Amino acid sequence: MAKLTIPAEELMYPGHAACPGCAPALTMRLLLKALGPRTVVSIPACCWTVIATSYPTTALGVAVLDNPIEATGASVSGLRAAADALGLKDVNVVGFAGDGGTADIGLQALSGMLERRTNAIFVMYDNEGYMNTGVQRSGATPLGAWTTTTPVGGSSGGKPEPKKDIMGIVLAHHPIYAATLNPSFPEDFVRKAEKARSLAGPRFLHALTPCPPGWKYSSEETIRLGRLATDSGIFPLFEVENGIYRITRKGGALKPVDEYLRAQGRFRHLGDDDVRRIQEDVRFRWERLLRLEAESANLVNPGSLRFPGPWIGERAGITGTLEADG
Amino acid sequence: MEIRFHGRGGQGAVIASELLAQAAFLDGREPQSFPFFGVERRGAPVTAYARINDRPIQVRTSIERPDVVVVLDPGLLNTIPVTEGLKEGGLLLVNTRRAPEELPAPPSIRRATVDASRIALSHGLGTPAMPIVNTATLGALAGATGIVTLGAIREAIDLYVPSHPAENVRASEEGFRSVRVAESTAAPLAVSAGRSPALLVLPEGPIATTPSYGIHTAAWRSLTPVVHLERCTRCNFCWKFCPDNAIDFDAHGYPVIRLEYCKGCGICAEECPPRTIEMVAEG
Missing domain, CATH: 3.40.920.10 (Pyruvate-ferredoxin oxidoreductase, PFOR, domain III)
Structure with missing residues (x-):
């Protein structure tokens, strides 16, 4: 048997209530492999509340806190304060929210958690819409995508606005660590989650999680679609540690976005001009990311401009939210 | 009251x-x-x-x-x-x-x-x-x-x-x-009546502790994975990508699909490099 390339430990149980082929389910499974049992996960109202907690069962071998959709960031700050008060130093405090609970409805609480320098990991599993309630558009829904609230037909041709840049929003808070995750690349995923675990301070992980019913494709294609998203530059894999960008997967030339788009029913209506428009957008963002990587690397040269973090409390190894602020 | x-x-x-x-x-x-x-x-x-x-x-x-x-x-x-x-x-x-x-x-x-x-x-x-x-x-x-x-x-x-x-x-x-x-034929108010409605009081501590593996999700499945072990290279890709944690290994490192949990998504068959897994219609 080939050596396992990711941890064997399973902290997500079978019998959960995710749809067949659910990438958010695989994302939780991989995340907990990296973080281990000393973890508490705060989950807002989202697909994962339903997946994890059909009362009186739980699909997770770690502590779970259910909270309102807007409150994940606040709840992780509270959980960290509680862990500090109890003297629990080895606990990973994790918020695990969808794109709505992170980038739309959950945005102020996320911003607050990052700004308070809460020592916690916030994970956004991004299925690019309000899928739990029947596929409504969110700020994370990409340009042109069909949803029930961005229909196709008449004067509407899918979502007219581009996807919200949540990594940009998060990075404006200068977290200790932020990275994109793709469950189609489990080794890269687990390495980043383990790195996040090893650091103190606010950490953010953005996982792209294909959704068979919401994106309208057949469930066996989940992994292939995720791979295409990264290899076409739509969802680049990168990490930003203390302001330094690093792209973690560069496969030579990007694949054209066609294959990714054509594989999904939500993009089926797009014409050649639409695809060209999306291709231009993807190329622009990819070039920009390459430059950010090149330029941020210059900042670490000795004697040149340096990123000032970590913050006072983090530098002193003080992990508690309250102490770090004081 | x-x-x-x-x-x-x-x-x-x-x-x-x-x-x-x-x-x-x-x-x-x-x-x-x-x-x-x-x-x-x-x-x-x-x-x-x-x-x-x-x-x-x-x-x-x-x-x-x-x-x-x-x-x-x-x-x-x-x-x-x-x-x-x-x-x-x-x-x-x-x-x-x-x-x-x-x-x-x-x-x-x-x-x-x-x-x-x-x-x-x-x-x-x-x-x-x-x-x-x-x-x-x-x-x-x-x-x-x-x-x-x-x-x-x-x-x-x-x-x-x-x-x-x-x-x-x-x-x-x-x-x-x-x-x-005012004079009234209405019955007088019962001053100390009015019990607080009975509410479910949540216990302190965890409220849902039964692991979900007691729930079998096999009924969700319309296609069943069948592994042709003679071609299996034991690469464990099927295990790595299973969103239902429904794949185990036997003592020799070959995959064992836990059919009581498998929802039949087909990811294992799709991702298997030597294509040893076949999705077969139920019944």
């Missing part, structure tokens, strides 16, 4: 509900009071709530079916459906010069009035345009129902009313004495 107060901003409806709750507490009972959060502007209609019970009160909702409705401004009778939800045999108490028999209310409702505006002004509370009528009305409420004692109201005013406590105490005493209750 559930009491709903209607007033206008500035008359003291919110303070009235708080004072009532404080007085009930001084009587040794379990009270609760809170306002409806609306437009809290001077003159705008205001609603406040109080509950009094002999046991701890667990409900936190606004009051839809009150036992008592207290109206601090008679003008509200024409603009707000103050008796909405008032229980049969419940009491409507209004600050007005009118006799209780003149109050517009169905016969199943008991009626009482007190001229709290006159009482308040005679004790120097408020102005003719806006008399502060809450303490006189509270005294009337105690006189008409006995849900709190006059002594407790006096004590609550002393403790919690910062301005003119002595005048407010005297206004409450006068309200207590001068409240008028």
